[in-house]
Amino acid sequence: MFSERKVLLVVNPISGDLDKNEIFDAVINRTNEEGIDLRIYTTTGNHDGQIIREMVENLRPQRVIAAGGDGTISLVAQAVHDLDVILGIIPAGSANGLSVDFGIPASLEEAVDIAFGENKIGIDAVSINGEISLHLSDIGLNALLVKNYENGETRGKMGYAREMLKTLSEHENFNVRITTNDESFETEALIVIIANAQKYGTGVNINPQGNMSDGFYELVIAKRLDFIETAKILTGNTDLNPEIMKIISVENAVIECLDKEVYFQIDGEYKGQVKKLETHILKDYITVAVP
Numbered sequence: 001m002f003s004e005r006k007v008l009l010v011v012n013p014i015s016g017d018l019d020k021n022e023i024f025d026a027v028i029n030r031t032n033e034e035g036i037d038l039r040i041y042t043t044t045g046n047h048d049g050q051i052i053r054e055m056v057e058n059l060r061p062q063r064v065i066a067a068g069g070d071g072t073i074s075l076v077a078q079a080v081h082d083l084d085v086i087l088g089i090i091p092a093g094s095a096n097g098l099s100v101d102f103g104i105p106a107s108l109e110e111a112v113d114i115a116f117g118e119n120k121i122g123i124d125a126v127s128i129n130g131e132i133s134l135h136l137s138d139i140g141l142n143a144l145l146v147k148n149y150e151n152g153e154t155r156g157k158m159g160y161a162r163e164m165l166k167t168l169s170e171h172e173n174f175n176v177r178i179t180t181n182d183e184s185f186e187t188e189a190l191i192v193i194i195a196n197a198q199k200y201g202t203g204v205n206i207n208p209q210g211n212m213s214d215g216f217y218e219l220v221i222a223k224r225l226d227f228i229e230t231a232k233i234l235t236g237n238t239d240l241n242p243e244i245m246k247i248i249s250v251e252n253a254v255i256e257c258l259d260k261e262v263y264f265q266i267d268g269e270y271k272g273q274v275k276k277l278e279t280h281i282l283k284d285y286i287t288v289a290v291p
């Protein structure tokens with residue numbers, strides 16, 4: 001049990017499949033047992049960030065617990081990152097990539113224990129053209145998949161597989177120039193991932209050396225799909241073929257698409273097409289309650 005006395009719970013009523021009443025019950029029971037003053041905000045999809053920030057400024061809770069998918073966690077983190085609160089996470093989205101990276105279990109009871117627990121770490125964020133990425137953002141193949149999946153009619157694994165096949169047939173490689181403090185190079189790419197974390201919500205470990213608290217993020221540049229290289233990534237093998245895959249740790253980087261606009265997604269949300277991304281690390285962006 002932590003010594004803080006006020007908690008704000010933010011719940012996204014439409015994310016994922018989990019019954020949100022179970023979340024309300026679990027958190028209300030916990031705060032009753034502990035004698036904690038609980039306030040609840042249910043998101044509407046309109047001005048949520050601003051409202052959450054105002055609530056935290058007025059109520060001054062020591063902890064804000066976000067229940068939803070990555071979109072909701074990110075929204076809450078951005079709203080309160082400079083207000084000296086701890087962010088607790090209850091995974092309740094369809095993919096929950098951030099929770100997977102933190103090792104927060106899907107079980108509601110365990111997630112509540114962790115969200116109210118003593119263990120916490122400060123994590124970095126990546127600023128991308130002024131927006132915030134806590135997890136994994138990318139241009140190219142995966143962003144097109146995110147777009148197709150958002151527009152597709154079938155959800156779940158079947159929908160994902162269908163959109164994956166469609167995406168592979170539509171996708172085209174692009175040329176990109178990457179400029180960091182240390183180097184500038186041009187290359188053909190299938191995908192460029194801006195990775196603060198390690199794993200996509202599907203569990204694919206794209207960035208084995210990723211650490212959300214080290215003051216760096218990685219650019220993972222893949223030139224073509226290759227099963228052996230993918231298997232190496234999945235097994236955490238760092239001896240990658242540089243002809244196909246390059247991973248660099250950076251504090252800032254400019255990514256310019258040289259021949260066309262390219263599909264772009266941040267933390268699972270499709271953002272349209274872009275030609276240029278200016279990215280830099282935001283060290284120790286927010287403190288998160290972890291297992």
Ligand SMILES: Nc1ncnc2c1ncn2[C@@H]1O[C@H](COP(=O)(O)OP(=O)(O)OP(=O)(O)O)[C@@H](O)[C@H]1O
Pocket residue numbers: 012013014015016043044045046068069070071072073092093094095096097268
């Ligand atoms: N009451 C609401 N009605 C409609 N949309 C909402 C509401 N509250 C939040 N939203 C929208 O929900 C989206 C965020 O969803 P979130 O990422 O949390 O869940 P998800 O998409 O199910 O999960 P995941 O990101 O894991 O796939 C945002 O686009 C936000 O605007």
